[in-house]
Amino acid sequence: MQSQDVAPRPAVPSAADSVVDVEQAEAALVEHYPRLVRLAYLVLPPGLGRNRRVLTAHALTQRALPRGRKSTPVIPAQATGREGDPGYAFVRLQVVRTALEAGLPLSLRAWPKRAQLPPLLPQVWGLKLFPRSGGADELALDQRLSALDGPARAAYVLRGLEKLPDGDVRKVLTAAGVADVDAALAKAEKVGAQQYGLLDSPEFDPCSLQARPTDLMRRRQHLKAALVAGAALVVCGALLGLPGEGWAPDGAAAPSYAQNPAAQAALDPSRVVKVAPAAWQSASRTDFSVWPARGELTGDRALLRRALAVWARPGEQVRVSVTPGTPSGGPAGPPQLLYAGTVDNARVVILYDGLRIARYAEPKDGTAGAAMDFARVDGATGAEASAVVLGRADGNVRYLMAPWVKKTAERDLLKPGSGAMALTLTDGTTSPLASPAAQQSSCTSWNVLQVTDGSGTQLLSDLGELVPARLTAGKPGAVEDASGAAGTRTWAPYACSLSAVRAQGVRTVNVWEFARQPLPDASGSAAWVCTRAETWRGGGTRVLAQFHTPGSPYGAVAAKAENVPACGPRDPQVLAGVLWKAKGGDWYLLAAGGPDTASIRAVGGVNGSAGTNLLTARTEQGAQAELKGMLRDGRGISGLQ
Template identity: 80%
Template sequence: MQSQDVAPRPARASGTVVDVEQAEAALVEHYPRLVRLAYLVLPPGLGRNRRVLTAHALTQRALPRGRASASMIPAQATGRDGDPGYSFVRLRVLRAALEAGLPLKRLAWPKRSQLPPLLPQVWGLRLFPRSGGADDLALDQRLSTLSGPARAAYVLRGLEKLSEDGVRKVLGAAGVADPAAAVREAARVPAQHALLDSPVFDPCALQVRPTDLMRRRQHTKAALVAAAAVAVCGALLALPSGGWGPDGAAAPSWARNPAALAALDPAKVTKVPAGAWQTSARTDFSVWPARGDLTGDKALLRRALAVWARPGESVQVSATPGTPSGAPAGPPQLLYAGQVDSARVVIFYDGLRVARYAEPKTDTNRAALDFARVDAASGAEAEAVVLDRADGNVRYLTAPWVTKAAERDLLKPSAGAMDLDPTDGTTAPLASPAQHSGSCASWNVLQLTDGSGTRLLTDLGELVPAHLTVGRPGAPREASGAAAQRTWSPFACSLAAVRSQGVRSVNAWEYARQPLPDGSGAAAWVCTRAETWRGGGTRVLAQFHTPGGAYGAVAAKAENVAACGAKDPPVLAGVLWKSARGAWYLLAAGSGDTASIGATGGVNGSVRGHLLAVRTKRGAQAGLRGTLADGRAISGLR
């Protein structure tokens, strides 16, 4: 980025006046969004750790100092939801983020935003956002090729939902010399604006890793270094055969306490006997036997354990949301160790998590480490783990009690299932829906059969697939039957909305069927609820499907609500629908225990019962309110 990309700050224009209290209120209310904006605009060359800290620093410095009010540029008088305070703070954050990317000049004092922030600081740790999918990584790489103003234009268009004219005005107010050129440059990147809300770009939801421990210790006093070296040598002498060999991709370690050594000793890894599951009442990972052709390779197990405890700079680490990625508290259980395609793979279980270690066959100094939370997993939730992903395909390791594994397209419920011929629990590869981008022409799921029945699992880009069910919350059924698959078919592609969210199970419940006003048949109202391993973060979609349509339409969505769940099943949602004759209607449906529904706002209408159809016009804005049979009020899902 060249220095001429950002012009000198414009002279302050008269306009709306924002006092400090109003700006502070906007900053507090929208802090996560402002930090995300700063993080996306800052140059990627800073590195993720410094970008995170700089984004927080710039946002926290956005409040004016030493004055009671601040004048705003008239074109920026309305910001998010019409709040001029938010617009003022956003402009200061954006201007500082653009200045931070300018090169330093030899004969000029650097601007404050160009210097590493003094605060906030976290000593001894590196902070960076969560890992994401292939689409998130591709977008991040494309944004890194843009200039600072073009990145800002893309973010303002996608994250702030501004028009092109609005983007040009904000960039001009921030000091960009040629806003129109920045908008044109940003337009060269595909408009994947929904990805900007991904956890990958959230500097408020962070992962923590240690900094270079070796370098930190080299900067301590010589006496402390010598003492640490003596302690390490003494501990190494106490190990059998003088140690376990090189640590591969693991970071250096000076810690040699007995508990840590026990957790890293490949000889102490738990290996469950092959037939233990047959005599146990449990159906979870604790009774999985150790499988694979490398379970006796102590060098491989030692490298896997060392990388788990101390992932080095070359290790790619990912974890589902809410999953700790620290070292095991004690010797874990070995589920698998073997060669899969072009990699050696080791899978451990420690009672809370499944950890997957993979290294190339030709290079033990590079590795990948993935974590998934599986506490209290049982039955279908403990029947499969991802072994490998390659060329858009995924291969699974299945539970020892699984008798048959097959692949099925959820979009084609009448089609048959293709046998995956599992060998010692290892399936043949199947096409993964987690790799879909763009159109959704198929959604392949894993169909597993054991002595108790058949169930469906779907890959959502994580280590453990999600369990699919159907039926009223609190009493769901397996989605493997023909009727259940027909229920799921129009809504399968909506599963893409919960990729990489740590999803444990997804239930689809057809809570209403509504005759259409033009007599063209009946539409189905289906609520899909994704439960996560961490408890929070649930996502609920109310979807609407008309006869003959291939896909359902999302009518309403919400997060972290009880609606459509076991604790509070009732749900109410509405949609604007256009008939074949061009007439517009507000259609709304509640679950069967809804006694009445009324429309408010731009549409007036009410009905006794759980189905509402009101003639209206295109673009009408309406709210919904309902009453349950027990007299409790219910509002539309949001």
Template identity: 75%
Template sequence: MQSQDVAFSPSTGNSAKGRPVVDVEQAEAALVEHYPRLVRLAYLVLPPSLGRGRRVLTAHALTQRALPRGRTATAAIPAQPKGRAGDPGYALVRLQVLRTALAAGQPWRGRTLPRRSQLPPLLPQVWGLRLFPRSGGAEELALDQRLSALSGPARAAYVLRGLEKLPDSDVRAALEAAGVDRPVEALREADEVPARYALLDSAEFDPCSLQARPTDLMRRRQHLKAALVAAAAVAVCGALLGLPGDGWGPDGAAAPAYAQNPAAEAALDPARLTRVAPATWKSSARTDFSVWPARGDLVGDSALLRRALAVWARPGETVQVSATPGTPSGGPAGPPQLLYAGTVDAAHVVILYDGLRIARYAEPKDGTSGAALDFARVDGATGAEADAVVLGRADGNVRYLTAPWVLKAEMRDLRRPAATPIDLGLAEGVTGPLASPVAQKGTCRSWNTLQVTDAGGARLLSDLAELVPAHLTTGRPAAPRESSTPTALATWSPFACSLATMHSQGVRSVNAWQYAEQPLPDASGAADWVCTRAETWRGEGAQVLAQFHTPGGVYGAVAAKSGSSPACGPRDPNVLAGVLWKSGAGEWYMLAAGAENTASITATGGVTSSARGALLAARTQQGAQAGLKGTLKDGRAIGGLR
């Protein structure tokens, strides 16, 4: 369906009377702190007709030009969550980015001077390279196509709803301040696109994580020849005109042609790699990757280390590059730290650390064809989060490099809590092969984890198809405990297979908390309600599952799921979920449970019932649809997890 254009005018919004005044320094601080989000906002609002490469460059240009020239009154639009709440500087630069991105989609009529955002594609430009975001999946492509059919204001409305989490009233105010004449029509038009807001955070729409490819090489060669001929002609003409004095003078502060960047060259020099002494960790108060020594049988192979650093800086087209969500894949800013260089099964592997990321380079023993480069974000990792890194995967097995303080490495099946763990052995920190749960297909009969033991005790780590395994814990969100105790292992056992839903999501840790126990209406025992919360390295997008397990059941059932809720976490440990349950006698019930702080629960819709306390059980029919509402003991209302 073709969309209709919504009228737009370059107004500056309502009067600034009574609004906060923002200094240039405050606006600059907001722009620098939230630069990736602002560029993503501009990229999504810009018209897709510009092309992906042009949209990337224009988005960066518009964002960098969003600073005011002096003290400016901010728009009456609130900045939103995650560090932006109440920041008038962010509200101001966001409005300017939105305004110029919308203006860039308006055709220049020729009656007035064009705005900078309406300049033709000649500027800005990156010569010799095509830059564009990494391609997403079919869902991202479908969303991009739907957004391209919208008018600019409608596209902006959709993005403000999904990316900035603004309610419609604030979206309307933002569009009005940006100069949109009919914001209500823009909101109605945006309603035509399904609300797949989580996709807006994908790499498909990230203009800060880019791929680079050359432009048309033959055409560039022809243009270069023409430019050389023109330059020669200008030089001859200048000589004939007899320029006075010393001609046009020296280049001043400009670097000599083809000069190398010393910092970039230093980052590619194997001799400058940081190498930590083997005993440093023993006297350090830190337990993170910065105190790992360099290990492996190839730490002295300068040629291998040079290849690893060069591929990190500029991976070729044949290199398989992967990164966990939210992890930048650009080259190191300076010489990184060497953690490992050695032979792992049939490959040569190099593990590097730059303070923010772990980078793993792997190449076959007999050449460099089929080299791979993997990244994982590990900023702030300490303790269990810095206990192990994946060295290699082969034939469904995984090998780890463990921290120097790890004394023992074992394989423990999370589905069999009473079974004795199997010793994997350790050779200079490298474990023996462990059958990875990632390779499982079909029924989940086991879930192998890595149990590492140091002077402080044992900890469980689970492979989730990433470089750094996730730390598994149990207990209340405010004070989680290690999962290696018998009680904790029993809690995890029915729910271990739910970890399969968290593959490749950049998961840092997963906590399982039994928040309620509910007697079943048919007197067949008590069911457990367990909430599992997976925290990510990027600090957002945590996956929360409320799961239900009956006596004698092999697996827990997922009753509710959320990808953005604070529930079951240290900030908000409260959770409420419900499930339809069939008794042994064939009767259907609506069962619901909240955490112990729940004062009452009410079911609405297909089931109408209420109960005081944290548990509800109501007889119903198969397939009934119901909503849940709860009240906490402090009077606050909560809804069912969704």
């Protein structure tokens, strides 16, 4: 339960509580390990390379435990579970200190610090590990952070990731040994606070990794050289001279020594499946398997070969992005070609293997800077198989549409009465439309794609992935497309909350107004709405309960949960509450459940009960309460947290 206009956070604990022992620090490290490793990864100098940064970040975090009882200044982490925890404050300080030491240049006048040397553990032989690649915004932020020195990077990360105020950032940096804290804060300020949200991106998550082989050629050369130097030269020369192998034919792909016939057949451009243009008209299903091959480069075998080779073994310089739950390995057999052509300043190939959409893009003037994107689409039919992203440029997105789509349009979800603006369709390709995925801090519009086919009209929203998410409205189990007047009006105050599920592999997002509650100061009725994002992998769902008062342009998130059945077809029940301040200054606990909720009870800091699905109880600012509900069938229900 969250509150609007709540009181400030509690005061920082006193220094008397700041003694840390090994057990306390270990508990904090284990509980918050992913966050601490992300912190170390972001502070470490990018010049180390992504693989060494990952291993070093894990090594520094694992070495952050004290050797006995330590005293440390308590600096709050500004988040539940870490705030005021001296154990977390200690290990975070150790991580920041050693990450800054790792960025110091080696000197002949002094022994190197342990953090300056490559980590002994952990080590992974034969593989390179690196985080999932993000989008252009994450790349731009990474480049800007790489231009900063270590203390400035640490200041930016402590501000943006840890949400620390400048006073606490100063304490951490000073304790970590930074000489000029003011200069570090000033440099960090130039990066911009509007990009803080990107620090939580998978681009900077060293606990969610992709694996690629190290330089197979070099490994083989070294092994042969250790045994017989002359024989090694002969073997490596023969491998380099094999026709049809190496770097040139496969562009940005890594070298291949595989001789598996099935794998070779899957990468043969002459075996790529091309569906007839009219096949979808007689097919029993409307899915990606009946899309025809489009684009002016469908006959470019060299381009298709490069795309297939990069799919199977992307080189070190290829930017690979994978939606959560999507395997990134090569195709099991010859895939289906959906598109090959020029989009803006790139050559683009889109392929489908029955489970995934794979999009390969390379510059017009070469293969340097190639990119490979994957998205899971198994079981997609109808509206879910209606659009694939062709390209993004200048904040706009361009789609390739299914052959059964008759019309496309762009509309602003925040302005349901403004109507839709038609988009042109040329060989299944739309004209560019503004993408909400490019928005960072402000949310003044949320443009969605409106698609009309033989079954009706649907709304699709770009969430930064290859396939847009379908938007629906209504009670779970009886949802409808949100393209109607009622659906767009329901979505309007909550469209900006879609930013919370970007790059999560989202398949559909449903909005449901489960209750409407009269406000105690007679200023109107507030709407209680539940939004539920379903993913292609089944798990990873995200549920938000939002509270919208009259006259407010946006809904406020009252509660949220992940991987729960609430608000879904399996269990449509939901219960949430919020602290609300009336115009006269009085504070109230407002709570609501779905239509099947028979009673609600609040315990803890607020005591109150109601024999309906709505609860109103007078309280004080900052009060905390636990909600319990009873359904009409006698089953109990707890409030979303």
